[in-house]
Amino acid sequence: MIEKLIENWLINVHELGYTIPFCEVLISRGYTIVKISRQGRGELGKDVIARSLEGELHTFQLKGPADINLPEWQRIQNEVRDLVQLPVIDPAVNRVEPHAPFLVTNGEIVGDALTSIEEYANDWVRRGYPRLQIWRKHDLLPMFVESHGSYLPTALVDFREFVQLYVSEFEDRIPREQFALFLQRLVTVDAVTGRGRNAKRAIESLVLIAGYILEQYERAENHVSALEGWTVVATVILHVASRDNLRRRQYGQSLNLVWMAFYRSLEQLEAECLNRDHFIESRYLTAERDDIRGARTMLTLGWLAAKFFIDKQVNSYESSRSVSTIVKREHKALRFLGESDWPYIMALSLFLERTEGASAGEGLIKAWVRGIVMMNRGKDSAGIPSPYWLQEKVLALANGKLAVYEQERFAGQSYTIQSALDMLVRRLLRQAVTHFWPAASRLTFADYLPSKPAEWFLWRGYNGYMRLDNPPRLVSWSSWRQTVNQIPRKSVPEILIENSQWLLPFALTYPHRVTRELSGTIDAIFGERADLV
Amino acid sequence: MLPDFLTLKIELAKEQAYAITHSRSGEPLLSQIANYLHHEGRGFILRREDGSEEKLDYRPMSGGIEIDLKDIQQKGEVAIDEALRPANKEINEAQRKALFETLNRTVPSLDAGGRPLSAELILEMWESMDFSFDEAGTWQRPTMVINPIQAPRVRKELARLESEQSLVRRFEELLAQKKRDWDDREANRKLVD
Numbered sequence: 198m199i200e201k202l203i204e205n206w207l208i209n210v211h212e213l214g215y216t217i218p219f220c221e222v223l224i225s226r227g228y229t230i231v232k233i234s235r236q237g238r239g240e241l242g243k244d245v246i247a248r249s250l251e252g253e254l255h256t257f258q259l260k261g262p263a264d265i266n267l268p269e270w271q272r273i274q275n276e277v278r279d280l281v282q283l284p285v286i287d288p289a290v291n292r293v294e295p296h297a298p299f300l301v302t303n304g305e306i307v308g309d310a311l312t313s314i315e316e317y318a319n320d321w322v323r324r325g326y327p328r329l330q331i332w333r334k335h336d337l338l339p340m341f342v343e344s345h346g347s348y349l350p351t352a353l354v355d356f357r358e359f360v361q362l363y364v365s366e367f368e369d370r371i372p373r374e375q376f377a378l379f380l381q382r383l384v385t386v387d388a389v390t391g392r393g394r395n396a397k398r399a400i401e402s403l404v405l406i407a408g409y410i411l412e413q414y415e416r417a418e419n420h421v422s423a424l425e426g427w428t429v430v431a432t433v434i435l436h437v438a439s440r441d442n443l444r445r446r447q448y449g450q451s452l453n454l455v456w457m458a459f460y461r462s463l464e465q466l467e468a469e470c471l472n473r474d475h476f477i478e479s480r481y482l483t484a485e486r487d488d489i490r491g492a493r494t495m496l497t498l499g500w501l502a503a504k505f506f507i508d509k510q511v512n513s514y515e516s517s518r519s520v521s522t523i524v525k526r527e528h529k530a531l532r533f534l535g536e537s538d539w540p541y542i543m544a545l546s547l548f549l550e551r552t553e554g555a556s557a558g559e560g561l562i563k564a565w566v567r568g569i570v571m572m573n574r575g576k577d578s579a580g581i582p583s584p585y586w587l588q589e590k591v592l593a594l595a596n597g598k599l600a601v602y603e604q605e606r607f608a609g610q611s612y613t614i615q616s617a618l619d620m621l622v623r624r625l626l627r628q629a630v631t632h633f634w635p636a637a638s639r640l641t642f643a644d645y646l647p648s649k650p651a652e653w654f655l656w657r658g659y660n661g662y663m664r665l666d667n668p669p670r671l672v673s674w675s676s677w678r679q680t681v682n683q684i685p686r687k688s689v690p691e692i693l694i695e696n697s698q699w700l701l702p703f704a705l706t707y708p709h710r711v712t713r714e715l716s717g718t719i720d721a722i723f724g725e726r727a728d729l730v
Numbered sequence: 731m732l733p734d735f736l737t738l739k740i741e742l743a744k745e746q747a748y749a750i751t752h753s754r755s756g757e758p759l760l761s762q763i764a765n766y767l768h769h770e771g772r773g774f775i776l777r778r779e780d781g782s783e784e785k786l787d788y789r790p791m792s793g794g795i796e797i798d799l800k801d802i803q804q805k806g807e808v809a810i811d812e813a814l815r816p817a818n819k820e821i822n823e824a825q826r827k828a829l830f831e832t833l834n835r836t837v838p839s840l841d842a843g844g845r846p847l848s849a850e851l852i853l854e855m856w857e858s859m860d861f862s863f864d865e866a867g868t869w870q871r872p873t874m875v876i877n878p879i880q881a882p883r884v885r886k887e888l889a890r891l892e893s894e895q896s897l898v899r900r901f902e903e904l905l906a907q908k909k910r911d912w913d914d915r916e917a918n919r920k921l922v923d
Contacts, residue, residue, distance in 0.1 A: 576864060585769040600741065602748030605767045627921065635919040645770055662785065663774035669781065670919040677921075709769070 199349050199356065200342050202363060206409045207303050207338060212259040214416060215303055216244060217458040218341070218408040219259060223247050224450050225344040225401040228255070232287050233457055241286060242279030246296075254296040256280060261303035261334075270310040274317070281318075281326050301332045345402040355382055359406070367413045368480070370589050371422035373429060373706060377656040380407060380433045389437065397447040400434055404451050411458070420466035421496050427459035428706040431699055435692055436654035452696070459702065463504050470501060470523050476530065488595055491532025492588045498524055498531070499541030502548035503701040506723045510698060521552045533568045535582030535591040539613040540704035540711050540719075543620070547724045555624065562620050563629055569614045570636040580607030583643075584708040612709075615642040615666070616716035619681040623726040627674060634672065642666040644712040650690035653710060683730045684721050688714035694729070697722055750793065750818045757822050759875055763829070791824040793817030847876075847883055849890040849897050853904060860915075861908035869905060 207215065220230050227250030234240050245257040258280045260273065277300055284292045306314065318329040332340075358379045365372070380403055382388070389399045411426040431452060438448045476494050477485060501520050524545070533542075542565050550558030572581040582591045583605070593599045614637055621630050647653045648660035686694065693700060700719060704711050721727040754761035768774060773787035795817045801809035840855050852874075862870040876884055891897050 574865075583769075600745070602744045606765055609764065610766060631921045634921055635916070638919045646775070657770045659770065659772060661771045663768050663771050664777075665774055666777045667779045669779055670915065672921055674921050674923055 199359070200338075202360070203341055203409065204338055206363075206412070207341060208262055208334060210262060210303060210412055211416070212244070212261050212303075214412040215261070215408075216259060217454055218405050218412070219257075219301065219337075220245060220247070220454050221401055221404045221408065221451065222337075222340050222344045224454070225346075225398065226250070226340070230450060230454070231285075231289055233454075235461075241283040242276045242281075242298075243285065246285055246287060246290070254285060254290065254294055255299060256285060256296045257299045257301050259301050264304040265302055265306045265310050265314075266308050267310045267313060270306075270313055277314075277317075277329065278321075281321050281329050295327060297327055297330065299330045299332055301337070303334050303337055305333055305335075306331065341405065344405060346398050349402065349406070355379065358382075359410075362410045363413075365410075365413075367417040367422075368419055369422075371414060371419075371426050373425055373587060374656055376407075376410070376426060377429045377433065380429060381436070381655060384433060384437050386440070389441070396437055396441045396443055397451075400437060400448050400451045403433060404430060404455060408458070415458075415462060415465075418465070418469070420462045420469065421500055423462040424459060424466065424500060424702065425706045427455055427462065428699070428702040431455045431459070431696075432654045432703060432707065435690075435696070435699070436651050439649070439654065439690060439692055440651035456698065460507075463500065463507070466497070466500060467504055467520070470497060471519050474526075476527055486596070487530070488532050488534065488592060490530050492534055492592055494527050494530040495532065495534070495538050495541050496588065498527060499544050499705055502541075502544040503705060505548050505551070506544070506701060507698055509723075517552055520548075524548070524552075533565065533581075534588060534595065535586045536569075536584040536611065536613045537582070537587050537591070537708035539565070539584065539616065539716075540701070540708050543616075543711075543716060543719060544701055544705065544723075546620070547720070550724065559621070559624055559626060559629075562617050563626075563633075566614055566617045566621070566629075566633050566637065569611050569617075569640075570633060573608055573611070573640055574636070578608045580609060581611065582607055583610070584612050584711065587708070609639075610641045610643050610665075611637075612643050613711070613716075614640060615668075616711070616713050619713065619717060620720055620724075620726070622674075622677050622681050623720060623724075625678075630674075630677075638668050638670055638672075642668060642713075645709065646712065647710075650692065653690050653693070656707070681717060682727050684714060684717040684727050686729045688712075689718045694718070694722075746814060750795075750814055751821055753818050754822065757826070759873060760822055760825055760829070762873060789828070791821050791828070793820030793824075847880060847887060849887040849894070852887060852891065853897070853900055856908075857904060861905070861912055863909060863912050867909070869909075 216233060220233060223245070224230065228247040231246040231248055231254075232240075232243075233246075234244050242258055243256040244259045247255050247257070249255055258277060263269065265273070277298075280300070281298045285294065285296050286292060300314070314329070314331065322328050358375070362372075362376060362379060383403050383406065384396075384399050389396050407426065407430040411423055411430070414423040414426060434448050434452050434455065437443065476490060476497060478493070479485075501523065505517055505520060528545075542561055546558040546561040548558075549561060569581055572578060582594065586594070586605075590599065590603075594604065618630055618633065618637060621633075643663060643665050645658065646661050646664050647655075647658045648662075652658040652661055693703065700722065704715065704719060717727055718729065721729050752765065768788075771788075773785065775783060775785045777783045793816065795813055797810060797813040801813075805812075838858065840858055842851055845851055856872070859872065861872070864870060874884065891901055
């Protein structure tokens with residue numbers, strides 16, 4: 198049954214959509230990916246360059262999903278000629294090294310096209326070029342199925358969950374929790390028996406399964422949901438890697454692939470934002486309330502800010518000015534809805550600090566602290582929804598669409614005010630901290646401490662402890678400064694720091710994992726305001 | 731099977747489960763205690779204002795529900811409501827027990843030395859406590875938990891507190907002192923070097 202779903206996906210996906218899953222299939226067949234062309238712009242006819250288990254260089258041009266008939270073949274002929282006749286130009290490859298070219302399509306080759314292709318291929322061989330090989334839908338499907346090994350969601354509950362996710366409303370928000378729990382079940386300790394090699398195989402299957410779902414969010418151009426989805430996939434990989442003490446070579450290639458898919462969506466989000474002059478979505482326009490647009494603005498600006506820092510890690514500054522223009526234009530629509538907004542506020546304030554000056558970033562942090570204090574003022578205050586309440590749920594609550602049994606008490610507690618005050622302390626804003634402290638100190642500071650590094654990467658932990666801190670009334674500025682200027686490296690999983698490009702995406706997607714220490718780590722790495730010790 | 735309305739029934743069952751675990755009607759003490767939902771973990775680490783720390787694991791508190799299908803057939807949904815009520819009571823009882831265990835462990839006690847409950851003893855008890863005031867400076871009267879048998883006596887002694895001049899004066903002095911203490915404590919919410 199699941200093979201039918203895979204087939205259904207495979208025959209409908211466009212070439213860019215199946216690039217990443219196809220590479221995952223190659224990895225599972227022992228290939229090492231050398232290069233994937235960006236945005237499907239095959240370089241010299243080569244969309245994917247990979248080295249086989251035997252060390253041969255293979256080059257792939259991907260087409261689909263439409264069948265290749267004679268007119269289509271005539272249209273793509275030059276690209277395929279480049280694939281066959283031009284060498285591989287890549288720093289990792291000697292340009293005289295021979296390569297085996299593959300034309301890959303998730304459709305079929307119909308009519309006279311096959312004869313024509315074979316004639317051209319024979320002619321190229323006669324002229325001393327390598328033989329063109331062809332992989333069609335009926336070749337690809339068994340490769341995809343085989344790549345899953347025994348890690349397909351065959352249990353009925355998992356299969357039903359997969360189908361639900363597979364036929365979701367892809368223009369809506371991705372159900373992060375449901376998606377994470379589904380993926381986690383595919384790689385439980387019981388499922389990944391034997392660890393090591395099996396864990397590698399399970400991860401490869403996981404990326405493929407996730408790809409079938411996430412590609413549809415990509416196709417719907419629902420970039421933020423795709424970003425969150427790929428972040429969930431990366432997080433589950435980090436969970437397995439931590440839990441089973443995997444070596445980098447056992448999960449690194451898959452994680453890199455996920456990063457490519459993630460970054461592609463991030464670039465597309467930025468491109469879309471730069472092309473628009475507003476953040477209004479016109480579907481069901483009468484329901485386009487300020488809080489809904491506020492949440493959309495928060496999510497979008499947060500991810501754009503994250504992209505700025507991700508790019509900065511590889512020294513690319515080109516987008517900061519245009520993103521600044523968007524932030525300036527849209528920031529007025531921001532709404533503080535719940536504490537799951539905190540990582541977005543943090544990313545935005547760090548971005549503003551870099552691009553607009555310290556006071557702009559600080560202003561946002563102060564506004565956050567002020568907001569929490571205000572929401573907790575008075576004995577009948579409502580408080581602010583905790584980071585366990587994602588934006589979707591907070592909006593449902595705010596609009597009276599949440600059942601009574603789902604509601605909770607929030608007043609008197611905050612999961613983020615301490616982290617925000619820490620940021621003010623690191624910026625030596627003593628006056629502001631002095632002003633906020635009498636009200637802030639009446640709150641209980643809460644966060645969750647996972648028991649082991651692997652538990653950090655689960656959507657819900659079962660072995661850690663909630664930390665409920667009722668702060669003393671009197672606090673010392675100098676000891677507070679000392680505490681927050683040095684973040685213990687061990688307070689955050691090492692694997693997350695090693696893969697620091699995932700830090701902000703992880704925080705944005707799993708807001709309930711943003712402890713005081715993780716906030717400090719982000720401020721240390723991206724704000725450069727503290728040391729990791 | 732016969733026609734069923736499962737989606738609706740799941741919603742109703744969730745509402746009932748919420749009511750069983752959250753209803754505090756007839757529980758004046760429990761109903762004053764704030765409930766917070768912890769979404770994960772095996773327990774919590776509580777750090778108090780004085781720096782003391784306690785690590786506690788969660789404990790299940792449950793109540794059994796027994797519904798006889800024959801009862802439903804005879805009485806209708808009333809039979810379900812009747813069956814749910816004891817579960818709510820069991821849970822509240824377990825919570826009350828846990829509350830007193832915690833209070834006995836963490837709150838200092840006053841030994842009355844065998845004296846009968848009196849207005850003087852109540853004042854003595856209040857003297858040993860910190861009082862709370864709201865933002866407008868209004869006293870947040872502490873809750874007294876007593877055996878119902880003592881209720882008439884407590885009412886009488888509280889009435890004495892409000893009518894006997896010497897006691898009224900003593901109480902007013904105590905309240906003023908406690909307000910000053912509270913003001914001092916609140917003024918102490920600050921940042922120092």
